[in-house]
Amino acid sequence: MSATEYARAVAFGHAFARRQAVRTVDVPGGFAVLDDEFDQVHDLNRLIGTGPVTAGELIAAADTVFGTAGLAYRQLTMDGPTGTELVAGLTDAGYRADRELLMAYHGGELPEGVPVSVVEPATLLDPAERAWRAEAPGLADGTYRQLARQRLRRPAELTRRLAVLGADGTPRAWCELYLSPDDRVAQIEDLLTLPAYRGHGYGSALVAAGVAQARTAGCDLTFLRVEADDGPVGLYRRLGFEPLGEARQFHRAAGGT
Incomplete structure (x- = not known):
């Protein structure tokens, strides 16, 4: 399986x-x-x-x-x-x-109670750029803009943006959900909670919403990718995800170092 x-x-x-x-x-x-x-x-x-x-x-x-x-x-x-x-x-x-690790949802009780909204890509551009600036200081201004705006390249017919919004409508946490009902496969990606709002279960709520929306779309496989040695593997296990297999990322910086 x-x-x-x-x-x-x-x-x-x-x-x-x-x-x-x-x-x-x-x-x-x-x-x-x-x-x-x-x-x-x-x-x-x-x-x-x-x-x-x-x-x-x-x-x-x-x-x-x-x-x-x-x-x-x-x-x-x-x-x-x-x-x-x-x-x-x-x-x-x-x-x-x-x-x-590639991990797939294999069942289990998912959290409820935190409202999750489907938002337009533009809603996330400024918050994402601020988050990148905070998480990865020292990059060029143009690089931060590209990192935030890359979500505009996602195929519109396959992509939903999910967010937990504050009372003023600003995003506190978000993720992307890629759906292919024809293949019955969905992927949860780009999950992030702003530092000021961590510890409130927003990440878990977004994962739960992604799984639920994937099911509604007819997908019987919902997976995600996570760093094996420095990612929230334990959180995803608690939410009902189990490892399927591994992948490797190889990077060489400019100058070969």
Whole structure:
């Protein structure tokens, strides 16, 4: 069951990446997505591995694709088992390796009581930019704008923005919900609660709302991606999510460090 769910989640993610990309380039063992307008957003400019490939092939493909696009950094996503030789080859070449879990909702009681609203993308632009400035100080102003406005690239027909709003209508917490009723798959992504409002159950309420709306849309698989070593894995387990499998993110900063 988990293997089948994992394959469906991975396929959904790859299809979603292609749909929101401005440009795609096929490479050995995968494809790259690119977006010149959002050149500092790694999620919109990355190489995604889909099949067997060596570290050397990945490094060469990334250097060609990113170099042609004028990008100094490198971002790679590898879903599924990643051999030690691949990890070693990339880390030897200056890539940082991070491990993610794909987790799916497998049932359980979800919290109620916190109202969650569906909002327009524009509602989240200013709060998201302020949040990025607070969470990642020292970046260029243009980078913060890109990070906040990247949500405008999401396929409109597949994306809902969920938020917990204050009495004045300003967002206190939010997430994105990607829905594909044809595939019966949904993904919860970009979950964030502003620091002043943490500890009130807003994140749990957003996850619960995402699961409920996915069910209503006919999706029998709702999943999310979380950092395996530095993410709220325990929270998601308590909400009824269980690991399906792993993914790796490989990043090399400008200058190769």
